[in-house]
Amino acid sequence: MKGNEAIAISAIRNGVDGYFGYPITPQSEVMETLMKEKPWETTGMVVLQAESETSAVNMIYGGACCGKKVMTSSSSPGVSLMCEGISYMAGTELPCVIVDVMRGGPGLGTIQPSQSDYDMIVKGGGHGDFHNIVIAPASAQDMYDYVDWGFELAFRYRNPVIILADGIIGQMMEKVEMHPSKPRRTAEEIRRDAPWATTGKTPDRPRNIMTSLSLDSDIQEVFNRKLARKYAEIEANEVKYTEYLTDDAEYLFVAFGCSSRICEAAVDELRQNGVQVGLLRPVTLYPYPFTRIGELASGMKSIMSIELNLGQMVNDVRLAVEGKCPVGFYGRQGGNIFTPEEVVDAFLKFNNLK
Amino acid sequence: MDTADIKKPENIVYRKPALITDNVMHYCPGCSHGVVHKLIAEVIDEMGIQESTIGICPVGCSVFAYNYIDIDWEEAAHGRAPALATATKRLCPDKHVFTYQGDGDLASIGTAEIIHACSRGENIVVIFINNGIYGMTGGQMAPTTLIGMKTSTTPYGRDPKLNGFPMVIADMISHLDGTAFITRQSVHTAAAVRKAKSAIRKAFEYSEKNIGLSFVEIVSTCNSGWKMNPVDANKWMVENMFRKYPIGDIKDILK
Amino acid sequence: MAFKGAIEIDAQHCKGCGVCVANCPTGSISLSRMVNGKGYNYAEMVGDACIGCSACALVCPDSVITVYRVKI
Numbered sequence: 001m002k003g004n005e006a007i008a009i010s011a012i013r014n015g016v017d018g019y020f021g022y023p024i025t026p027q028s029e030v031m032e033t034l035m036k037e038k039p040w041e042t043t044g045m046v047v048l049q050a051e052s053e054t055s056a057v058n059m060i061y062g063g064a065c066c067g068k069k070v071m072t073s074s075s076s077p078g079v080s081l082m083c084e085g086i087s088y089m090a091g092t093e094l095p096c097v098i099v100d101v102m103r104g105g106p107g108l109g110t111i112q113p114s115q116s117d118y119d120m121i122v123k124g125g126g127h128g129d130f131h132n133i134v135i136a137p138a139s140a141q142d143m144y145d146y147v148d149w150g151f152e153l154a155f156r157y158r159n160p161v162i163i164l165a166d167g168i169i170g171q172m173m174e175k176v177e178m179h180p181s182k183p184r185r186t187a188e189e190i191r192r193d194a195p196w197a198t199t200g201k202t203p204d205r206p207r208n209i210m211t212s213l214s215l216d217s218d219i220q221e222v223f224n225r226k227l228a229r230k231y232a233e234i235e236a237n238e239v240k241y242t243e244y245l246t247d248d249a250e251y252l253f254v255a256f257g258c259s260s261r262i263c264e265a266a267v268d269e270l271r272q273n274g275v276q277v278g279l280l281r282p283v284t285l286y287p288y289p290f291t292r293i294g295e296l297a298s299g300m301k302s303i304m305s306i307e308l309n310l311g312q313m314v315n316d317v318r319l320a321v322e323g324k325c326p327v328g329f330y331g332r333q334g335g336n337i338f339t340p341e342e343v344v345d346a347f348l349k350f351n352n353l354k
Numbered sequence: 355m356d357t358a359d360i361k362k363p364e365n366i367v368y369r370k371p372a373l374i375t376d377n378v379m380h381y382c383p384g385c386s387h388g389v390v391h392k393l394i395a396e397v398i399d400e401m402g403i404q405e406s407t408i409g410i411c412p413v414g415c416s417v418f419a420y421n422y423i424d425i426d427w428e429e430a431a432h433g434r435a436p437a438l439a440t441a442t443k444r445l446c447p448d449k450h451v452f453t454y455q456g457d458g459d460l461a462s463i464g465t466a467e468i469i470h471a472c473s474r475g476e477n478i479v480v481i482f483i484n485n486g487i488y489g490m491t492g493g494q495m496a497p498t499t500l501i502g503m504k505t506s507t508t509p510y511g512r513d514p515k516l517n518g519f520p521m522v523i524a525d526m527i528s529h530l531d532g533t534a535f536i537t538r539q540s541v542h543t544a545a546a547v548r549k550a551k552s553a554i555r556k557a558f559e560y561s562e563k564n565i566g567l568s569f570v571e572i573v574s575t576c577n578s579g580w581k582m583n584p585v586d587a588n589k590w591m592v593e594n595m596f597r598k599y600p601i602g603d604i605k606d607i608l609k
Numbered sequence: 610m611a612f613k614g615a616i617e618i619d620a621q622h623c624k625g626c627g628v629c630v631a632n633c634p635t636g637s638i639s640l641s642r643m644v645n646g647k648g649y650n651y652a653e654m655v656g657d658a659c660i661g662c663s664a665c666a667l668v669c670p671d672s673v674i675t676v677y678r679v680k681i
Contacts, residue, residue, distance in 0.1 A: 018444070020441060061431075061441075062410070062438030066445055088431050198442070199426065199446075202405050207426050208426045209420045355679065365661075368667070379670070577626075584628050
């Protein structure tokens with residue numbers, strides 16, 4: 001199935017309570033698939049087409065307040081609109097999953113694949129001092145698996161989780177293995193697992209108020225520091241990456257999402273020509289595998305960040321490398337995709353091997 | 355019989371509603387918000403629906419409504435309360451869900467959200483406080499500010515050529531098929547308060563019938579923003595606001 | 610049937626807005642010359658004409674009025 005369809009099917013099979021979205025290329029198949037599957041007749045999952053991305057994200061804000069597993073999906077311009085709600089949810093400490101199937105920008109840009117929202121999502125995603133947990137799928141199988149993993153992280157940390165995909169992963173058709181399905185949680189389970197949620201005030205507890213507002217600087221600061229502790233815990237426990245042929249590597253590619261798959265082919269091609277290259281694919285973009293990239297940097301002749309943008313993640317690679325070896329960048333923009341050969345050429349040029 | 359004989363618990367005919375908390379309201383003296391909060395608290399208590407009611411606060415003066423009524427609350431971003439309410443009600447259909455929004459929140463930044471919630475026929479209650487001004491940010495022009503009305507951003511009075519015309523939201527949404535009950539009330543006299551309370555109760559009852567959105571507009575005062583004392587503000591409201599925003603039911607699909 | 614009433618005002622939480630005064634049909638409330646802890650001239654019951662109609666309490670935004678009523 002397509003990556004976008006995998007998201008929809010996974011949501012139904014993993015006990016998601018609600019999806020609220022607005023059509024935008026290249027991810028409209030998510031809502032289309034959900035509407036076709038009619039999960040409200042089977043699992044009771046709510047699916048609703050909102051009037052805008054602004055409204056969609058605020059619908060999941062409302063759903064998350066009730067302790068429900070709620071999600072939305074969109075593409076770059078739509079996610080810009082959602083940044084307001086993402087910030088409010090971070091400030092209210094609410095779990096949710098948001099899928100950004102990136103396209104070329106800025107502005108309306110193109111509808112072709114890109115990775116140009118790295119900075120917006122990993123560094124920002126709305127106003128104020130906060131982090132989204134960001135996970136980057138590289139296959140349709142990942143799209144399927146990350147929905148459930150995303151909700152696990154979202155509820156464990158009461159924090160928005162963003163699945164940062166791109167048009168290639170969304171549109172690409174691949175075989176997907178579907179794990180046993182999970183039921184939706186019952187009202188009792190929600191009251192037990194999310195005692196903070198607006199489930200209706202009962203005599204046994206004070207009223208629950210879901211808000212990100214505090215007019216008192218000291219109270220706000222205490223809250224900000226609480227968030228900082230949570231982020232430190234996330235950074236300590238949740239960093240995830242994969243490595244390909246790094247054991248004997250003298251050079252390293254760092255690439256996420258679809259770029260990592262193209263880089264894998266580039267690694268194979270270079271190795272056939274006797275160049276010992278490896279690949280590190282960050283699976284979590286926040287928290288970022290700074291430590292591992294730093295360790296690898298000590299033994300490398302150079303590291304290149306390969307991205308479908310003007311060079312966004314490369315700044316994190318530089319932070320991780322801390323000057324231990326030269327750091328290069330190669331990318332294409334506007335919805336154009338590099339071939340493995342182009343990556344090989346860029347590599348040879350950067351390392352003066354040509 | 356002297357006063358001391360009358361002041362016995364068995365003779366109480368009116369007291370602070372049970373669901374109004376002991377927090378001192380931050381509203382200015384004479385502000386309509388306090389009265390409307392009280393009516394909502396009474397209706398929820400009388401219907402016995404405290405455990406099933408979820409309120410959605412706006413941004414504006416009533417952003418802190420959650421401090422005053424003893425129910426579960428969600429605090430929305432500016433204008434987005436109907437979106438939160440939509441999801442809350444659809445995901446928890448057994449709950450009573452209402453939004454409480456001012457004119458800046460509902461009629462300006464949140465027009466898309468309210469119009470579409472009405473159009474979809476969400477089974478929620480919307481309480482709309484229309485005092486023709488932005489209270490919390492210091493008395494700026496609202497979409498509902500009357501022509502000629504002075505605010506801090508219309509210091510010479512609202513001029514339609516410069517600022518456009520006032521929006522009559524309740525009438526606008528009455529044309530949408532998803533709305534079930536739309537009424538416009540006020541709370542400046544005891545009789546008005548009683549009528550407003552019946553309207554709020556009806557709105558909550560309609561929301562149980564799954565027949566669409568119920569909308570209660572309360573034409574209100576903002577005496578601080580209007581730069582009047584509370585009693586004069588009530589008079590000014592009757593003489594000016596009621597002309598543009600006449601009191602009464604606008605739509606009731608069960609009638 | 611006639612009624613006689615009385616009101617009790619939580620003076621410390623009254624903001625002295627005067628809306629109750631304007632709504633009282635029997636002229637039984639006025640604003641005190643004294644101020645409360647917040648500096649407001651709080652409302653107080655005056656005379657013995659109160660009929661316990663609750664008009665004052667209904668329009669009170671701060672819910673500070675309790676109303677008592679007996680048949681006489």
